[in-house]
Amino acid sequence: MRFIINGQSVERALDARTSLLDLLRDHLHLTGTKKGCNQGACGACTVLVEGERINACLALAVQYQERPITTIEGLGEEVALHPLQRAFIEHDGFQCGYCTPGQICSAVGMMAEAGRGVPSAVTADLDGDSVDLTHDELRERMSGNLCRCGAHNGIIEAIQAAMAPAPAQAAPVKEDAR
């Protein structure tokens, strides 16, 4: 089976039972994507397929051959953080960090959905073709990602900050905060 992960083509012989999550973690050693509940309830395994967020734990890898998949490793690196990664650090968007890769992949997919005008359960006007990502909209749209440390308020702040127009000079990243 051939997969396209973070722009790289990889081939693996897999049992049809292998989930996309186990392919990433156990076969490709991309351990940024986390296994939380393994039943679609927590969102820790969120990855992007053709830019859309999904739960890798409920996905059979065999169904995702030849489709561009992006994991947290494909979004940013330690020397070149993704704007959301920087914002999560600056706004205390995590404590233990276990849910963070899923939160960030989910937020990337969420912003793309909103950009395409996809409504949510709290969108008042279904006829509108643009979405105003208010605090309530963000909370609803991120409800598929649980944080058991309770950093949800920081997560929402981080996403709001990452969405804001870039300042003329980027603030320095605080790397010693924790």
Add this chain to the structure above:
Amino acid sequence: MNPFDYARAADPAEAVRLAGARPNTKFLGGGTNLVDLMRETIETPDSLVDVTGLSRRIEVLADGGILIGAAARNTAVAADPAVRKRFPMLARAILAGASAQIRNMATVGGNIMQRTRCCYFYDDAARCNKRVPGAGCDAVGGFNRMHAILGASPACVATHPSDLCVALAALDAVVHVEGPTGGRTLRFIDFHRLPGDRPDIETALAADELITAVELPPLSAAARSTYRKVRDRSSYAFALVSVAAALDVAADGTVGTVRLALGGVAHKPWRAAKAEAALHGAPATEASFRAAAEAELMDAVGLPGNAFKIELAKRTIVATLAGLVRGERS
């Protein structure tokens, strides 16, 4: 998870042929329910036929209805401009269900075929007539907050978990299916079964038949329609009670067209025909809505953990219809 063979179908005929070639085959959509059930060994198919490559087209028909390919993703249906304008209750029902990640994976066909979330069905140490016919039911005397108040049987008090299906029941949707001898259509309200003494048989679909599309007939009243879901947390939870409603009020203030269906209350999406009959021609007032709700829930039976849902269902019906009269989009 038990081992299985995997094949991908290019069209409905190939899917049906592949499924017919081996016993104990299941069709695979997004996998959000089936993969989970296979991991718990509640479902143990010998082979899977992937049908996500089949039609996902959302097409406005000449009569004003909409035809939705069974492989359409939930997100795509909820975001479709024609669905949002003509059938807002359907968009709202989908958006009230699951999480964004799951809605991106889940297909319309798979949503219709999903199994109950009764915790005793999932627990193979518990007795469950749906899983093992004749074994008994641990939900009746157990944790039954999420269970049925309408149409249940001594054998099974499980509920159908879908939100999307509640809207399809209200909208008189038609299910298009393909089988070894050709295609046929079923009325959506006849698609799912009440449990009776065979809760393991959940639909009118034969094992070798495949859902290919869902058709929404035109309904002008659906332009003013909505879906209201009451649950234990405000997002990403199954319904305690939900209401899909469309309402058309005549110039003299009486109810014209009304469509009403309930979720979270029965083994199947529950079309509230008694309430609709009570409402036809009645003044569009809260008193009429309450009387209609009383008529619908007259035969409801509560269990120790869920009797509160009878009054909750009545109040949610009244609030949803009253909101539509006020022009709210709840």
